[in-house]
Amino acid sequence: MAATLSDVAQLAGVSIKTVSNVIHDHPNIRPATKQRVLDAIAAVGYRPNLTARNLRSGRTGVISLVLPTLRNPYFAELAEAVIEAAEREGLSVLIEQSRGADAGARASTAQLVDGMLFSTLGSEAEDTGLYAQLPAGPHSPVDHVTMRNTEAIRAATEHLLALGRRRIVALGARPGDTSGAGSLRLLGYRQALAAAGLDSRPELERAVESWTRFDGAAATEALLNSGTPFDGIVAFNDALALGALRTLGQRGIRVPEQVSVIGFDDLDDARYSLPALTTISPGREQIATLAVQMLAERIAERGEPLPARTITVPFALVERESTAQASAD
Amino acid sequence: MAATLSDVAQLAGVSIKTVSNVIHDHPNIRPATKQRVLDAIAAVGYRPNLTARNLRSGRTGVISLVLPTLRNPYFAELAEAVIEAAEREGLSVLIEQSRGADAGARASTAQLVDGMLFSTLGSEAEDTGLYAQLPAGPHSPVDHVTMRNTEAIRAATEHLLALGRRRIVALGARPGDTSGAGSLRLLGYRQALAAAGLDSRPELERAVESWTRFDGAAATEALLNSGTPFDGIVAFNDALALGALRTLGQRGIRVPEQVSVIGFDDLDDARYSLPALTTISPGREQIATLAVQMLAERIAERGEPLPARTITVPFALVERESTAQASAD
C-alpha cells in the first residue's frame, strides 16, 4: 500500500496540514518541524496521490491528442512535437485515434483530461463533423492553429516556375473538397499559374483518393500512362511526392533533370528519399507549441471563457535535390 | 460546472445511491424510478467524474507507453498497435518519451497510471538502466514480450543463401553491444553462415552508430568505397535497409539483380520503397496485444503479484522485390 499524508503525519508527530504545507513549500514552517516531516516522507517513501489531488483541484494535468493514425508520419511527427510542447507546460498527453464518428470521445467526455487537441486530415466533412462531438458542447469556443495552405503551395508552384518549369502538375486535388486543405492548396497552385500568365489545364490537376504514398505513386502512374507531358510536380503533401518519386524512379524518369518535384510537410522522410525532396515546412513545432499553449491558457481560465482564437503560422520552403537547378536540359 | 450525482438525485427526487444504482445497472430498481433518474441524467447532461471514481477504485484506466521517439516509424507503428490493443481492454494510453535516464518517471511514479509499458531500442545499457527506475521498485516482477531476434535474422540470412548469395553483408552490428538486440541478430547471421559452411568474414560485418536510414545509407556508402565485394545485405532493421537501398540506387547498383536486400521490422515504408523491401515481420500486433493483456492481468491482480513472465512471439518472412529471384545474372 502506498503511504498517505496521514502516515507521514503520524510518523512525524504532526497533522496532515503541516505535511501538506511542507510539500507545497508554504511559508511559516519551523525549520525543525520541516526537517522532521521531510525525514518522515523519506522514511515511508511517500508520493502524493495524483488522483486525489486531481479530484480536489478539478484538473488532471492530462490533455488528449486526437488524430486519425500514428502510422502516417505526418501525425507521428506532430504527436511528438505536441508531447514535447506539453511537457514544457507540465502536461501529459493521452493519444486517441479518431475512428470516424466518435472523434476521441472516450477519455474526454469522461473528464479524464483537461482539454483536447484535434488534428485532422484536413478534409471538409471531417472538420465539420467534429464540432458536434465536442464534450463541452457546441457553444464553447474552439481555437484554431492553421498553416498557410494556399500561400505555401503558391510559393511551391512559383518555385518551379522560377526554375523554368511550365507544365506543372498539381498532385492531390480532392474532387469533393471545397473548403478543406485540399481545395486551399489547389487554389494556391492556380493562383501561381495565373500570376505567371499561364492557363490552368484540367489535365494537369490530378485527383487522388487519399494523400498517401500509395496514391501518389498510382496517380503518377496514371499520369504517365495518359501521355500528358509535364516537367514539374507540386504534390499537396510529402507522401504523395514520395510516391511520385517512386514511380518516376521506376519509369527511369530523372528528377530533377527531367521533372522537378516539390512536396508539403517536411517529413523526416523527405530528407532521405532519392532524390532528397524539396518541400514546404509548415511550421510543425510552432503549431504544436501554440496549440498546447492556447489550450493551457484555456485550462487556466476556467470560468471566464476566452474568445475563440485563430492563429496562422508561417511556412518555409526547404530546397533539396528534387528541384535542384538542372545544369543542362 | 459539470453536473454531479447529487444534482441528478435532487432533480429526480431520489438519493444519490439510487442514481448510482441506475448508472451501474444494479438490479432491484423500480422501472418508474429508473426512468425518472434517466430523464434527470439526460436533463442535466450528467457525466460521471472519472477522477472521483478513480480515487474510490484506486484505478485510472490509463497505462503509459514509454518509448524513445515517435519519429521512428517502428515506434509509431508499435504505439498504434498498443493503443488499439489497450482500447480493446478498455484502457487509454499516455505516451511518454524516455529521454535517457528518467525513463518516463513523471506520470508514472505519480500514480496517474495503472501500469507501464516500455519499448526500447534494444541496446544493452538502455534495458539495464531501466529497472532501477521502475516506480514499483526493483523487486516487483516485470513481464517481457520479445521477438525471435536470432532466429529471424538467421532465417533472413538463409533466405539470401537460398538465392545463391554467398558474400552477404550484415548491416547493423553494434560493437559495444553484447546482449541487446544487435548482438542477438548478429548471432543469427553468423549461425546461418556457419550452418551453410561459410566462414564469417569481419569485413562483411558492418557496424553503425544507430539503426537509422541515415546510418544505413552511410554504412553502405563506406562499404562500397571499401571495395569489398558483396551480393547480399541482411540489414538488422528496415531503416538500415531503406538507407542501403537509397545508396545502392544512387550508385546505380541494381536490387535485386546485383544485390539482394532484406530488412527487419516490416514497416509500412518497406512496402513502398524502390524496390519494395523483403523483410522480417516480427509480430508487432501480437506483441502489442500480449503486452497489453499481460499488463491488464497484472492490474487486475493487485495484491497477489503474478510471477514475471516472458513470452516470445513468432516471426514471418515477407518476400518482396528486393530479394526476387534474379532471372539471369
Next chain:
DNA sequence: TTGTAAGCGTTATCAT
C-alpha cells in the same frame, strides 16, 4: 427498493 453515511487522499479554510 431505497436512503444514510463513511471513506478514498488531497487541499484549504478556518481556528488556535
Next chain:
DNA sequence: ATGATAACGCTTACAA
C-alpha cells in the same frame, strides 16, 4: 506556526 475539519464526487456497506 500548526491543528481540526470540511469539502472534491464517487462507490459501497449497512440500515430502513
